[in-house]
Amino acid sequence: MFATNMRHVLRERARELCRHRPGAAAISGEHMLFVFDIPQEIQDESLLDLVMSSLADRPVRLGSAVAFPVVEANVARFEDAPFDINSVNPTHARDVQPDDNWQEQFVADTRVAEYVFKAMDDGQLDFDLEPVCDANEPAVALYHEALLCKTGEIACERLRVGSEVRALERLGVVRRLDRWVVESVIRRLTMSPRARIGCNISAQSAAIDVHWASLIATLAEVPDVASRLTIEITETFPLANLDAAREFVSALRSLGCSVALDDVGHDFGSLRNLISLGVDIVKLDRALVAACCFDLAAAARLSQLIDLAKVCATSVVVEGIETEDDASIARACGATGLQGYLYSSLINGAANR
Template sequence: MLTNFRHPSADECVEHKRIRFFYAELQRGQFLLHYQPVVSTQALQPLYGEGLLRYCNSVLGFNPFSLLEDYGVMRHLDHCVVQHLIATLQANPDLHLGCNISAQSATFDEGWERTLATLAAAPQLAARLIIEITESTAFSNIAHAVDFVRRLQGVGCRVAVDDFGSGFGTLEFIQKCQPDIIKVDQGYVRRARDQALSEKTLEHLVGLCRTLAPVVVVEGIETIGDHALVLRAGGEWGQGYLFGHPSATPDGLADNLPIAG
């Protein structure tokens, strides 16, 4: 007798249908990466382009990332995106590109082992790849996540901690894994626009991050005023609409193929 069985709620049924729809559309090649530049705040020279997932057919009508994380089924998407980015770098030897993965995916499995072998065999390609770990969910195991970062760095790949200061990330993890890049969440710039105390907070946060990683990127720079306050805060690298919107055809990209699901 099944004593713990329960029927899914109506909301859960809707969410399960959305997950199935998302992965079916991924399988059909209905998603592309659009690339947004990360640049020097002074010279405006690009560091790399961050690949952001975009749906080809209008809008999905729901946020797939939070949904996939809530149900623990983000890993397949992350593998597909990273493999797609590696293929893009192979076809475009002058580009430096990055993409996000969930903290849930930051632990090794067979898929990551295959990716690691590919990168180890192509160190020049690995040096042009940036893996950004998002803070939108907690790490399942910090020790495994630290090992994950170190092994990627060991084959020449750079690792970023994304949206720092917004969610589940911890200084313990950053101090242990020693990422190559820390990206300060865009909320700090938004709050600093109108509040002197928040501008001081941004300055202190940038200073702290500079002691933890060689490169600190401040996200959410949308206006000339944002740019000025980030410069005052000591931000040397930035990302946001002021420097460029996500584009399907960034400079130097030979072709932008759909992601294979």
């Protein structure tokens, strides 16, 4: 019943779009085909943005049931050869099998997605900036990581919402949030010419697709901004398509951006990603340094992992630095960068000067 309603709603949204942008839309199975007669000066990414926002930016409701459409899009070129819609079907589908409690999990995740996207639409999402410090000179920030938070009715009330991203990953709608995050950081960098800022995106978003087309075009026009932006790919979700992720990293680096592989050593972190992606920065999960305080073997493993990471990237950052002892261990193991509570209050305003 709900699937039928979803198809009906998306069909109506497609028709509404075609009334405002002259064209036609047809649905066949899981595919929707749009045909537009557009002026040559209109860019593909602008049209794709319009299609995606029209279809997928709002949830679909039926009674008390709510779900977010998961829509992927691409541009098809009409030539003399017969057209096969499967030949342009995106290949970044989620490789996740539902468990026995998938219905309860889906309902809970959808509530979280509503909460996050409502905050985004209401202008209640912001960032706390946390310094990533030089290991040998902690007073020097290599850049600041923008950590997502929700502002409250009270001016000083700020609630971190990073953990909610897992729900959006499970639903397959995290790309919308990731795009907003990167757009927001680009605006902040544009307004703060000396700032260097990094931001997280899900591994699910690490692929060149419609969500990134206009942002890549923007970064190509502002190389000074691109050179001060670090994109951190989190490893809390598996990289389903390594080739697509490698292309994504290469495209960002060609624009002048730095790319970090975050959370290495946590959940789905793997040597395959570390060795294959060609990132600039490797960030090691906070649990690794915490384990070193009680286990000499853990310190040896951390040192070996840092040595390997240095072969794959120019900078290795150890996260979770809460005490001077943590910092000393990380330095002794060879870290080039440090991040954590110990430095959160240091040089906190420097990113916006």
